[in-house]
Amino acid sequence: MTIIEKILSQKAVRITPMRQLLLEYLLQEQKPFGLTELENSFPKADRTTIYRTLKTFEEKGIIHSIYNKLGEVKYALCKEHCTTEHIDQHPHFQCEQCKQVTCIDNLVIPKMELPKGYLVQEITMLIKGICSDCQQ
Amino acid sequence: MTIIEKILSQKAVRITPMRQLLLEYLLQEQKPFGLTELENSFPKADRTTIYRTLKTFEEKGIIHSIYNKLGEVKYALCKEHCTTEHIDQHPHFQCEQCKQVTCIDNLVIPKMELPKGYLVQEITMLIKGICSDCQQ
DNA sequence: TAAGCTATGCAATAAAATTGCAAACTTATT
DNA sequence: AATAAGTTTGCAATTTTATTGCATAGCTTA
Known part of the structure; x- marks a missing residue:
């Protein structure tokens, strides 16, 4: 039993060629891919x-998606601290129930020390959960 | 000169009825909207x-977009600390130049204390900038 | 092996983002 | 004031990404 097969069965995902191939690829490459990229890698x-x-892998906790999508892009007024570069902006909250998005204006996204060589231009933070209105 | 007109001219955006209406609405409502929502509000x-x-407002720094979009959803292998609920996960980095997305596995998204009544289920953090490979 | 569930391929649709172009409107210039 | 030049708007259309329906092929299990 290969490591691939082991992972799949551990996560209760039936072993099929496609799944083996895809998982093997992801394990090998060790970075995120979009659907289109993968499509090109597996013509x-x-x-x-x-x-x-x-979707199956995600459901079973083998992979995660980046962005756990918000749906459409939302637009909100800038505040004073909302610089052009949008560094140190506030987090946003989206309620899973009512889907409303809110600017959490009184919080500041903490600075992050990235590995050497990375230049940070913008940080965004999305918090998902249930808003106060939706908690019965 | 109204406050609306003042903001527009300050930001070097030509004053037009559409822009006045939209900005007025955003100022009034004080929350983020999607394009479709706005379309319905202005039939x-x-x-x-x-x-x-x-787009113009965003360019000129009057509004900001949530998500400053990543393009397509990316998928990456989960690590051990990658719980089902995906709380306390790692940030992701996207290079503006090469568009590559990377999991910053050695950083942890800091806990955020939200206003009372909010239930947090998931936090995502996207850092945009230039990766080390792309800095000549 | 037959029945039943699961995965795959193909076709099609849905939803969101984006562009091209011409007409309407503004602004600057004569 | 009249015209030229540039900007904004509306309409139509396209692109991109996400998603579903359905029929077929493939496992699994009684």
């Missing part, structure tokens, strides 16, 4: 199959 | 016009 596989494989 | 206005007005 023989169907886009839908890759898509659903990713 | 007489064209979607494209609203879209471009938002």
Whole structure:
């Protein structure tokens, strides 16, 4: 039993060629990919199959998605501290129930010390949960 | 000169009815909206016009977008600390130049104390900038 | 092996973002 | 004031990404 097979069965995902291939690739590459990139890496596989494989992996906790998407882009007025570069901005909150997005204006996104060589231009933080209105 | 007009001219945005209306609305409502929501709030206005007005506002620093979009959703392998709920996960970095996304596995997204009544289920953090490979 | 659930491929749709172009409108210039 | 030049708007259309339906093929298990 390979490591790939071990992971899949541990996570209760049935072992299939597509899943083995995809997981192997992700393990090898060790970085995030978009659906289109993966589609190009597996020209023989169907886009839908890759898509659903990713969904399955995500559900079973083998992979995570970046952005756990918000749906459409939202726009909000800038505040004073909202510089052009949008560094040190406030976090945003989205309620899973009512889908409303709120600017958490009284919090500041903490500075992050990135590994050497990285230049930070902008940080965004999205907090998901249930807003006070939606807690019965 | 109204406050609306003042903001617009301060930000070097030409004053037009659409822009006045939209800015007034955003000032009044004080929360983020999606393009579709705004389209419904201004049935007489064209979607494209609203879209471009938002783009203009964003460019000129009157509003900001939530998510400053990543493009497509990316998928990455989970690490041990990657719980099902995805709380306390790591930040992600996207290079503006090469567009590559990286998991910053050695950093942890700091806990955030939200206003009373908010239930936090998931936090995501995206850092944009230039990666070490792209700094000549 | 037959029945039943699961995965895949193909086609199609849905939702969101974005562009091209021409008409309407503003502004600057003569 | 009239015209030229530039900007904004509306409409139509396209692109990109996400998602679903359905039929077929493949496992699994009684």
